[in-house]
Amino acid sequence: MPSTQTAPAQIDTTKASIARVYDAFLNGKDNYEIDREVVRRVRKVAPEASQMAWDNREFLIRVTRFIAAQGGIKQFLDLGSGLPTAENTHQVAQRIQPEARVVYVDNDPVVLAHGRALLEDNDQTHFVSADIFVPREVLDNEIVQRHLDFTEPIALFQLGTIHHYAGERSPADIMREYIDALPSGSYVAISHFLDPETPELSPLARRLEDVFLHSPMGTGVFRTRAEIESMFPGLELVAPGLVLCVNWWPDGPRIKPLDPVQNCIVGAVGRKP
Numbered sequence: 001m002p003s004t005q006t007a008p009a010q011i012d013t014t015k016a017s018i019a020r021v022y023d024a025f026l027n028g029k030d031n032y033e034i035d036r037e038v039v040r041r042v043r044k045v046a047p048e049a050s051q052m053a054w055d056n057r058e059f060l061i062r063v064t065r066f067i068a069a070q071g072g073i074k075q076f077l078d079l080g081s082g083l084p085t086a087e088n089t090h091q092v093a094q095r096i097q098p099e100a101r102v103v104y105v106d107n108d109p110v111v112l113a114h115g116r117a118l119l120e121d122n123d124q125t126h127f128v129s130a131d132i133f134v135p136r137e138v139l140d141n142e143i144v145q146r147h148l149d150f151t152e153p154i155a156l157f158q159l160g161t162i163h164h165y166a167g168e169r170s171p172a173d174i175m176r177e178y179i180d181a182l183p184s185g186s187y188v189a190i191s192h193f194l195d196p197e198t199p200e201l202s203p204l205a206r207r208l209e210d211v212f213l214h215s216p217m218g219t220g221v222f223r224t225r226a227e228i229e230s231m232f233p234g235l236e237l238v239a240p241g242l243v244l245c246v247n248w249w250p251d252g253p254r255i256k257p258l259d260p261v262q263n264c265i266v267g268a269v270g271r272k273p
């Protein structure tokens with residue numbers, strides 16, 4: 001749906017959406033001119049900005065592999081699924097754990113209209129429309145309750161999402177409510193835009209934040225390491241802890257230097273004791 005002429009009536013093409021901007025960064029096709037305008041503005045500040053989206057997505061894939069293979073987890077609650085892309089959580093998880101159940105949650109009308117059908121591609125994957133920053137809405141949802149067993153370990157993903165939240169309640173408090181609902185042995189993965197708090201890299205993070213906040217998308221907060229660490233209350237961080245997404249158990253040795261933007265997105269996996 002590359003042009004505004006073909007947009008379904010309920011989709012407001014005068015506002016950029018997080019899911020469509022992310023899709024544009026990942027070279028997807030489910031985005032409009034207004035979304036690509038955000039990408040252009042961000043690239044003026046950081047020409048390699050797409051690398052942040054790729055680092056995040058590849059983190060999601062490696063984390064899913066790790067949790068399914070080594071954690072033996074068979075239930076996934078993926079908050080803020082995004083639009084379907086090359087490798088989605090259920091495909092990665094079910095390759096390793098064929099009986100794995102995955103519930104995706106999102107509230108974007110394009111994801112609902114179009115992604116839902118592609119993400120719900122077998123009877124072990126389900127899609128819920130809810131606000132991921134209101135844990136009760138997700139946890140009490142009938143589909144979540146029907147398909148996930150909260151007496152067995154669950155993997156909960158908040159990947160590339162909570163930096164788009166700037167409400168009254170602290171992100172740590174939102175995460176605590178989710179974590180409290182999970183049984184022992186569960187895993188929680190978070191990825192988040194980082195302000196690296198160094199004289200070299202902080203100005204880049206602040207400029208990127210300024211572009212995101214003043215763009216037609218309007219969200220994207222770069223938080224500090226301490227703020228992001230506080231989002232794993234009561235969890236033991238799996239080694240190597242909170243690190244750049246690109247450095248979390250990479251697939252091979254690094255043979256090229258990092259682009260500066262790659263220092264502005266971090267992730268970690270925590271396990272509930």
Ligand code: SAM
Nearest residue numbers: 018019022080081082106107108131132159160
């Ligand atoms: N988690 C995927 C990943 O890491 O590749 C997609 C990340 S994408 C940047 C963020 C997703 O969160 C978008 O699909 C967006 O629609 C969704 N999202 C943002 N705020 C949300 C909210 N309040 N409730 C539900 N979904 C939300």
